[in-house]
Structure formats: C-alpha cells, structure tokens
Amino acid sequence: MTGEMGRIDPITGEEPDGTVWPIHAAIAKALGGEVMPFDQYQGPYIVIGEGVRISNPPVPRHLGFVCLWVGEDYIYREDTDTTAIFFLDDIEDAVRAARELMA
Numbered sequence: 001m002t003g004e005m006g007r008i009d010p011i012t013g014e015e016p017d018g019t020v021w022p023i024h025a026a027i028a029k030a031l032g033g034e035v036m037p038f039d040q041y042q043g044p045y046i047v048i049g050e051g052v053r054i055s056n057p058p059v060p061r062h063l064g065f066v067c068l069w070v071g072e073d074y075i076y077r078e079d080t081d082t083t084a085i086f087f088l089d090d091i092e093d094a095v096r097a098a099r100e101l102m103a
Contacts, residue, residue, distance in 0.1 A: 005037035008044050024070055026091045027098040033068075045069050048102070068098060077101045 008015050013025030013035040024035045024044055033048035049065035067078040073088045075097050084097035 003039045003041045005040050005044060008035055008037040010034035010036065013044065021070075023089075023091055023094045026095055027068065027070065027075070030095045031098060031102060033066075043070065046098075066102065068101065070094070075101060 005015065008021070011025065011029070011034070013021035013028070015021075015037075021035060021044055024046055027033070028035050028046045028048075031046070031048050033046045035044045036047050038045050046068040047065055048068065065079075069076040069078065074083050074085050075094065076083050080101075082101055084101045086093040086097040
C-alpha cells in the first residue's frame with residue numbers, strides 16, 4: 001500500500017475523508033496558488049504559477065511553477081532550495097514565511 005493522496009480540494013485543502021490542511025490552504029490563497037495532493041503521511045504541497053490548473057502532479061520544474069512544501073514548522077521552496085521557519089500551528093506566521101520565500 002502506498003501513501004498516495006487520491007484527491008484534495010485545491011482551494012480549501014480538504015481531502016474526501018474530511019482531513020483538512022488549513023496552513024496549506026491559507027498559503028495557497030495568499031499567494032494565488034493551489035493545494036495539490038501528494039502523500040497521506042507527508043501531506044500535500046502548494047503550487048504557484050501560471051497554468052496551475054492545467055498541470056498534473058508532479059509539477060515539472062522550471063516551467064514558471066513554484067512548489068512549496070510545508071512541514072510542521074517550516075516551508076521549503078523547491079526551485080531555490082530555501083527554507084523559512086514559522087511558529088508551529090500559526091497560520092498567519094506561516095503565510096508570512098511563505099511570502100518571504102516568494103520575495
């Protein structure tokens with residue numbers, strides 16, 4: 001059995017089983033991105049860039065897309081290999097950290 005996520009609402013960050021990823025959803029909303037399914041254990045990721053709705057995971061690198069991975073208290077920007085820390089479970093601080101990564 002794999003840990004693949006079957007589906008997730010790209011705006012609300014809610015899985016069909018009712019699991020919600022509020023930090024992911026808040027960052028995606030603030031930065032104009034979408035929450036994309038990845039792994040039921042690691043969680044989803046956030047994609048930001050033009051044409052997001054027409055892509056299928058995994059999103060190719062270097063095509064105008066930015067992938068952000070959200071951990072327990074950090075955000076990792078894949079294309080620049082940079083990380084920002086935020087206060088655990090603090091949605092506003094997580095959005096601030098994501099904006100810093102995108103600056």
